[in-house]
Amino acid sequence: MLKTNIPRPKLPRRHFWRHIKMSEMARIYIAMMIHNLSIAMTGLFGPLYIWQLTGSFATVCHMMVWYFVLRIFGLDFLVCKIMAQIGPKKTMSIGFLVTALSQVMSLSMELVHWPIWLLGSVLGMIHSFTVVPKNGEFSKIHNLKHEGKQIGYLQAVEKVGTIVGPLLAGAVAVLFGSKYIFLVGLAFMLVAIVPLLRSRETVPTKQKLNLRKLDFKKYRRNAVAYAFSGMELTMYNPLWPIFVAIVILGPATMYVGVGVLQSLSVVSSIVAAILIGRLVDKRFGRKLLRLGAVFGALFYLARMFIRSYTGALGLNIAHEVVSTANHIPISKGFYDDADSDNSTRFAYMAMVSYLDSWFKLAAWLAVLLVALAFGNLPAFYTGFAIAAAASLLSMTEKYRALD
Numbered sequence: 001m002l003k004t005n006i007p008r009p010k011l012p013r014r015h016f017w018r019h020i021k022m023s024e025m026a027r028i029y030i031a032m033m034i035h036n037l038s039i040a041m042t043g044l045f046g047p048l049y050i051w052q053l054t055g056s057f058a059t060v061c062h063m064m065v066w067y068f069v070l071r072i073f074g075l076d077f078l079v080c081k082i083m084a085q086i087g088p089k090k091t092m093s094i095g096f097l098v099t100a101l102s103q104v105m106s107l108s109m110e111l112v113h114w115p116i117w118l119l120g121s122v123l124g125m126i127h128s129f130t131v132v133p134k135n136g137e138f139s140k141i142h143n144l145k146h147e148g149k150q151i152g153y154l155q156a157v158e159k160v161g162t163i164v165g166p167l168l169a170g171a172v173a174v175l176f177g178s179k180y181i182f183l184v185g186l187a188f189m190l191v192a193i194v195p196l197l198r199s200r201e202t203v204p205t206k207q208k209l210n211l212r213k214l215d216f217k218k219y220r221r222n223a224v225a226y227a228f229s230g231m232e233l234t235m236y237n238p239l240w241p242i243f244v245a246i247v248i249l250g251p252a253t254m255y256v257g258v259g260v261l262q263s264l265s266v267v268s269s270i271v272a273a274i275l276i277g278r279l280v281d282k283r284f285g286r287k288l289l290r291l292g293a294v295f296g297a298l299f300y301l302a303r304m305f306i307r308s309y310t311g312a313l314g315l316n317i318a319h320e321v322v323s324t325a326n327h328i329p330i331s332k333g334f335y336d337d338a339d340s341d342n343s344t345r346f347a348y349m350a351m352v353s354y355l356d357s358w359f360k361l362a363a364w365l366a367v368l369l370v371a372l373a374f375g376n377l378p379a380f381y382t383g384f385a386i387a388a389a390a391s392l393l394s395m396t397e398k399y400r401a402l403d
Contacts, residue, residue, distance in 0.1 A: 225394050229394040236300075236319075332402065
């Protein structure tokens with residue numbers, strides 16, 4: 001048999017994980033999945049635990065206000081400066097350690113009585129040291145044509161931990177007590193650090209945070225739309241789970257009820273994330289964004305009238321799908337803007353995160369003031385109305401990646 005060496009043309013690589021070793025991607029995905037499992041346990045039930053201890057929804061709102069105070073005073077800029085020097089993964093590892101600290105504080109809350117401003121500030125540090133570096137890491141996308149699918153797979157993997165977390169937390173609360181949720185979450189968070197520390201950085205390190213070089217006016221409209229999208233999300237969680245717990249379930253069944261509600265709802269969004277990611281790559285991104293924004297706003301207004309667990313579950317499942325349709329296109333546009341200039345990637349992240357923090361702070365201040373003046377139910381309604389308006393205003397974007 002004759003053997004011929006016929007040169008094969010180089011085909012473009014379709015998937016971004018083919019640019020690095022599969023073991024590398026596996027470490028990143030495993031870290032994010034375990035991290036999300038821990039966050040789904042403590043982030044979801046932490047505000048419920050504070051409400052259970054204090055009996056005051058206004059106290060939860062007060063904590064959420066402090067969540068953003070450090071961030072508007074430059075924390076996100078500091079994080080981006082650290083990220084430019086040591087890389088997103090190592091910066092994310094710091095965030096995981098801060099998360100572990102927060103869980104230790106929550107676990108000892110009955111003994112130490114940590115001040116609410118400190119709890120909220122530490123939660124804000126967790127967001128800055130985990131979400132901002134994650135965005136910096138995944139903005140390094142190699143194939144724009146398949147970016148929607150890549151983001152869809154990323155969200156699907158993260159949501160696996162989001163399904164298991166609430167169910168596990170609910171079981172721990174029933175069997176051992178609500179405070180032990182934080183002990184289990186602490187164990188998972190420490191495990192999640194390992195794969196991050198063993199993986200290499202995919203972006204250059206020892207860079208400078210060059211704010212002067214960034215032409216932020218070029219991105220201003222998109223940054224505002226992204227901030228409205230973030231405002232909508234911060235009103236959804238933890239506001240909606242607390243509403244379900246207080247108004248529908250009551251203290252006896254709130255941990256298990258909220259855990260099952262969140263986990264069952266997220267199942268539908270995993271399939272939706274993969275399918276919507278592919279549709280975004282076929283230039284349906286802007287249509288999906290607007291469809292998700294409009295239906296999302298309607299669903300937020302509908303929450304005011306929900307008084308049954310079955311109704312809450314049905315609405316939650318539908319919302320997870322339309323929320324995915326709205327946020328995957330926005331993420332695609334956001335990552336594309338960040339990736340447009342390697343030299344200003346981290347400066348862009350810092351500016352957008354800073355603006356996003358101001359919008360979220362304003363939303364929680366409004367809910368807090370209404371809670372203090374008029375009580376819990378009007379405060380919930382205010383939050384839902386803000387989320388509905390923010391969802392619609394996210395349609396003001398002009399992302400080039402969605403053209």
